Amino acid sequence: MMNKTGFDSQKYISLQSEKIRQRIHSFGGKLYLEFGGKLFDDYHASRVLPGFQPDNKIRMLTELREQAEIVIAINANDIEKNKVRGDLGITYDMDVIRLVDVFREFGLFVGSIVLTQYTGQPAADLFRERLQTMGLRVYRLHYIPNYPSNIAGIISEDGFGRNDYIETSRSLVVVTAPGPGSGKMATCLSQLYHEHKRGIKAGYAKFETFPVWNLPLKHPVNLAYEAATADLNDVNMIDPFHLEAYQETTVNYNRDIEIFPVLRAMFESIYGECPYKSPTDMGVNMVGKAIVDDQVCRDASCQEIIRRYYKTACAVKQGLARESELNKLDLLMRTLKLNLHDRVPVEPALTLAHATGEPALAIELTDGQVITGKTSTLLGAASPAVLNALKALAGIPDEVKLISPAAIEPIQHLKVSHMGTHNPRLHTDEVLIALAICSADDDNARRAMEQLAALKGCEAHSSVILSQVDEGVFSRLGVNLTCEPAYQTNKLYHH
Numbered sequence: 001m002m003n004k005t006g007f008d009s010q011k012y013i014s015l016q017s018e019k020i021r022q023r024i025h026s027f028g029g030k031l032y033l034e035f036g037g038k039l040f041d042d043y044h045a046s047r048v049l050p051g052f053q054p055d056n057k058i059r060m061l062t063e064l065r066e067q068a069e070i071v072i073a074i075n076a077n078d079i080e081k082n083k084v085r086g087d088l089g090i091t092y093d094m095d096v097i098r099l100v101d102v103f104r105e106f107g108l109f110v111g112s113i114v115l116t117q118y119t120g121q122p123a124a125d126l127f128r129e130r131l132q133t134m135g136l137r138v139y140r141l142h143y144i145p146n147y148p149s150n151i152a153g154i155i156s157e158d159g160f161g162r163n164d165y166i167e168t169s170r171s172l173v174v175v176t177a178p179g180p181g182s183g184k185m186a187t188c189l190s191q192l193y194h195e196h197k198r199g200i201k202a203g204y205a206k207f208e209t210f211p212v213w214n215l216p217l218k219h220p221v222n223l224a225y226e227a228a229t230a231d232l233n234d235v236n237m238i239d240p241f242h243l244e245a246y247q248e249t250t251v252n253y254n255r256d257i258e259i260f261p262v263l264r265a266m267f268e269s270i271y272g273e274c275p276y277k278s279p280t281d282m283g284v285n286m287v288g289k290a291i292v293d294d295q296v297c298r299d300a301s302c303q304e305i306i307r308r309y310y311k312t313a314c315a316v317k318q319g320l321a322r323e324s325e326l327n328k329l330d331l332l333m334r335t336l337k338l339n340l341h342d343r344v345p346v347e348p349a350l351t352l353a354h355a356t357g358e359p360a361l362a363i364e365l366t367d368g369q370v371i372t373g374k375t376s377t378l379l380g381a382a383s384p385a386v387l388n389a390l391k392a393l394a395g396i397p398d399e400v401k402l403i404s405p406a407a408i409e410p411i412q413h414l415k416v417s418h419m420g421t422h423n424p425r426l427h428t429d430e431v432l433i434a435l436a437i438c439s440a441d442d443d444n445a446r447r448a449m450e451q452l453a454a455l456k457g458c459e460a461h462s463s464v465i466l467s468q469v470d471e472g473v474f475s476r477l478g479v480n481l482t483c484e485p486a487y488q489t490n491k492l493y494h495h
Contacts, residue, residue: 003050003366003457004050004293004296005050005051005292005293005296006049006050006051006291006292006293006294006295006296006297006300007049007050007051007052007290007291007292007293007297008051008290008291008292009051009052009053009056009290011289011290011292012052012056012060012286012287012289012290013056013059013060013063015286015289015290016057016060016284016285016286016287017060017061017063017064019284019286020033020064020172020205020284021064021067023203023205023284024067024171024172024203026203027201027202027203027275028201028202028203029171029201030171030173030195030200030201030202030203031171031172031173031202031203031204031205032173032175032187032188032191032192032202032203032204032205033172033173033174033175033188033204033205033206033207033284034175034184034185034188034204034205034206034207035057035174035175035176035184035207036184036206036207036208036209037208037209037210038057039057039058039061039174039176040054040055040057040058040102040106041054041055042054042055042056042057042209044210044224044228044304045209045210045287047300047303047304047307047480048220048221048224048297048300048301048304049221049287049291049297049300050296050297050300051292052287057209058102058103058106058108059106061106061108061174062106062107062108064172065106065107065108065109067170067171067172068108068109068170068172068173068174069108069109069110069111069168069169069170069172069173069174070103070108070109070110070111070174070176071110071111071112071113071114071166071168071173071174071175071176071187072096072099072100072110072112072113072114072175072176072177072178073113073114073116073175073176073177073182073183073184073187074092074093074096074113074114074115074116074177074178074182074183075092075115075116075117075181075182075183076115076116076117076118076119076121076123076124076140077117077121078092078093078178078179078181078182079091079092079093079115079121079123079124079127080121080122080123080124082123083179085178085179092178092179092182093127095178095179096113096131096178097131097134099176099178100113100136109170110136111137111166111167111168111169111170111173112136112137112138112139112166112167112168113131113136113137113138113139114138114139114140114141114166114175114183114187115127115128115138115139115140115141116141116182116183116186116187117141117142117143117183118140118141118142118143119142119143128140137167139163139164139165139166140163140164141163141164141183141186141187141190142162142163144159144160147186148186148259148262148266149262151262151265151266151269152269154266155193155266155269155270160189160190160193160194161193163190163194165191165194165198166187166191166194168191173191175187175188180232185206185259185263188204189204189263189266189270192204192267192270193270196270196271203275204267204282205282205283205284206256206279206282206283206284207283207284207285208256208283208285209285209287210222210224210225210228210287211225211226211236211251211252211253212251212285212287212288213239213250213251213252213280213283213285213288214250214251214288214289215251215288215291216251217236217237217238217251218335219298219301220297220298220299220301220302220305220336221297221298221301222236222251223236223301223305223332223335223336224301224302224304224305224308225253226328226332227304227305227308227309227328227329227332228304228308230308230312230325230328230329231321231322231325233328234253234254234255235253235254236251236252236253236254237251237252237253237254237257238250238251238252239251239252239257239278239279239280240257241257241260241277241278241279241280242277242278242279242280242281245277245278245281246277246278250278250280252278252279252280252283256279256282257279260278260279263276263282264276302336302338302342303342303343303459305329305332305333305336305338306333306338306340306342306343306482307343307480307482308329309326309329309330309333309340310340310343310461310482310483310484310485311482312325312326312329313326313485314465314483314485316485317465317485317486317487318465343459343461343482344364344368344370344459345362345363345364345370345459345460345461346362346461346482348362348370348372349361349362349372349461349462349463350463350484352372352374352463353463353464356374356375358374358375358381359374359375359380359381359462359463359464359488360372360373360374360375360381360462360463361373361381361382361385361460361461361462361463361466362385362460362461363385363386363388363389363455363458363459363460363479364458364459364460365389365392365393365454365458366454366457366458369392371385371388371389371392372385372388373385373386373387373388375425376425377424377425378405378408378409378412378425378426379408379425379426379431380423380425380426380427380428380467380470381462381463382427382428382462382466382470382473382474383425383426383427383428383430383431385460386428386431386432386455386473387402387403387431387435387448389455389458390402390435390448390449390451390452390455391448393448393451393454393455394444394447394448394450394451395447396444396447396448400444402435402438402442402444402445402448403431403434403435403438403445404438407434407437407438408426408434411426411430411434412424412425412426415430427467427469427470427473428469428470428473428474429469429470429472429473432452432473435448435449436449452477455477455478455479456477456478456479457478457479457480458478458479458480459479459480459482460474460479460480460481460482461481461482461483461484462481462482462483462484463483463484463486464483464484464486464487464488465483465484465485465486465487465488466481466483
């Protein structure tokens with residue numbers, strides 16, 4: 001059974017919002033909160049902490065909406081390079097505009113946009129003008145040589161002093177960004193410098209969901225974070241500063257631990273003292289306090305690590321990832337004594353593929369039932385697997401055909417004869433459109449369509465790398481898909 005709950009979202013929202021209020025109060029009424037990771041659509045957290053809702057963090061912020069304003073940071077170099085978000089396929093500058101819309105939809109006030117590492121990049125200037133025509137306030141943080149090591153130069157009029165002062169009006173300033181390397185921390189620290197010059201008391205805190213500071217170092221939830229950041233080579237570590245200060249073992253990650261002495265020196269340069277004794281002290285994360293079933297979260301995290309292994313193995317096969325990333329994931333699996341076949345749909349998919357000599361796909365439903373689909377002259381393996389799963393969920397006998405071959409053949413003719421497609425088999429999006437059309441007149445097709453939402457949270461495995469179209473459909477349906485790192489054919493070009 002996959003629908004067990006290990007995390008209490010309501011408890012989390014309550015604890016987290018109260019923790020942030022306390023931190024605001026401890027600094028005299030103004031806090032710059034660096035928000036790491038995704039503010040919404042955090043599907044990694046929802047997979048490793050069953051019960052965590054993908055929009056929990058932004059729902060938590062809506063509890064503080066009267067106190068909070070959002071500042072979005074974007075690196076001017078990322079604008080110049082047209083850097084793209086891999087998960088969304090849009091450039092960072094377009095994502096900034098998207099983020100503004102999303103935050104406003106939740107009733108959150110977006111105060112300004114900040115261009116960091118600004119050196120007069122033409123594309124950044126054009127973007128600034130575009131944002132200003134939209135009625136948004138835009139500020140610039142200049143590139144500082146030898147940041148962050150040259151503390152004397154940074155904490156000076158030639159360093160942070162050159163930056164624009166961001167006008168803020170709320171007690172909680174949430175600094176977020178479209179992705180890593182956007183300059184969130186530099187934005188917070190620059191503001192502290194300018195606030196201090198103006199005699200305004202303000203503090204800084206960091207919000208990172210993972211690693212979870214009050215879980216063991218090798219807890220699967222924390223190791224799943226290492227798996228998710230294998231491309232960044234993040235490593236979870238015991239926080240040595242916290243251990244020395246409090247004789248308490250907590251978990252942080254290498255980049256925060258490495259930068260802490262620099263941050264401490266910056267705070268001392270600005271305020272004369274550092275309010276924190278460790279990187280863990282800087283954090284406000286309460287995720288660990290809302291775990292209600294540790295074993296459920298352990299099991300879910302182990303499954304996430306296996307999924308990450310398969311995803312990276314396919315990326316290596318496609319030339320999109322390094323072998324070293326896969327080696328790290330292999331080490332994480334060995335640490336937890338995990339096997340690829342610990343993922344339930346793997347064995348049924350491979351067994352059917354071996355028996356038929358063609359690609360196959362298996363789907364594990366949330367009740368534990370496993371449904372398979374094989375390749376035919378009409379359909380690729382993913383399509384019958386989805387149709388068979390819908391039939392099982394709707395209680396429709398297996399022998400019932402939801403879409404008749406007579407309805408599929410004209411679509412194949414259209415693809416091959418008129419659309420220039422060499423593969424006549426229908427992809428999952430085409431099959432679902434055909435099913436939707438049939439549902440107008442066929443009761444079984446209608447009942448099957450009504451079960452589409454029940455596929456969310458199911459697990460699927462394919463014996464070959466699927467097309468981008470099929471992968472996209474599984475993603476939109478909320479199905480966690482993995483694939484064997486192998487192509488159906490030996491062609492060099494796969495689309």
